[in-house]
């Protein structure tokens with residue numbers, strides 16, 4: 156059986172992936188390219204006017220989306236399918252439209268079925284503009300849903 160890590164890296168997944176944040180074939184998505192380096196995952200993004208909340212300021216919900224995404228990829232890319240169950244965000248400074256940002260994620264603690272993750276957003280000069288912590292539950296269900304299966308929690312969870 157294909158491992159989650161293999162699936163994550165497969166062309167087959169890239170083609171069907173409709174993820175709003177990372178799907179290459181989602182016409183209204185952010186099309187993030189997530190990169191992997193040692194113990195971190197990261198992506199870069201330059202907000203356009205259509206990513207605004209306040210005039211000329213990037214929407215905070217989109218910042219959260221990107222942090223959530225990069226933290227999730229940290230786990231998936233290491234063969235741990237997982238879903239976000241809790242996330243706390245601190246918006247430190249407004250992100251100006253047109254300013255490139257770097258979003259980085261790392262593991263804080265792996266506590267069995269729960270992974271504690273951290274993310275931060277910086278401007279090109281290194282200024283931190285947002286940060287987050289989150290808990291992810293390792294579950295096969297994320298993959299079932301991603302593949303178009305039921306979202307019902309009544310399904311049997313494989314023993315881990």
Ligand SMILES: CCCCCCCCCCCC(=O)SCCNC(=O)CCNC(=O)[C@H](O)C(C)(C)COP(=O)(O)OP(=O)(O)OC[C@H]1O[C@@H](n2cnc3c(N)ncnc32)[C@H](O)[C@@H]1OP(=O)(O)O
Pocket residue numbers: 162163168174223224227228231237238239240241268269290292294296301308312
């Ligand atoms: C191919 C490449 C793809 C790559 C694709 C990458 C895509 C990334 C997408 C971005 C990430 C997302 O947005 S993910 C989507 C947003 N998240 C979701 O939709 C998740 C919705 N929630 C759920 O479906 C469910 O809660 C599950 C499946 C995650 C877990 O349900 P469950 O299996 O029934 O688990 P449950 O019994 O509730 O909890 C299990 C244990 O965890 C504990 N627990 C539960 N919540 C918490 C919590 N906040 N903090 C501490 N502990 C907690 C419980 O007490 C319990 O402990 P004990 O009793 O065992 O001791």
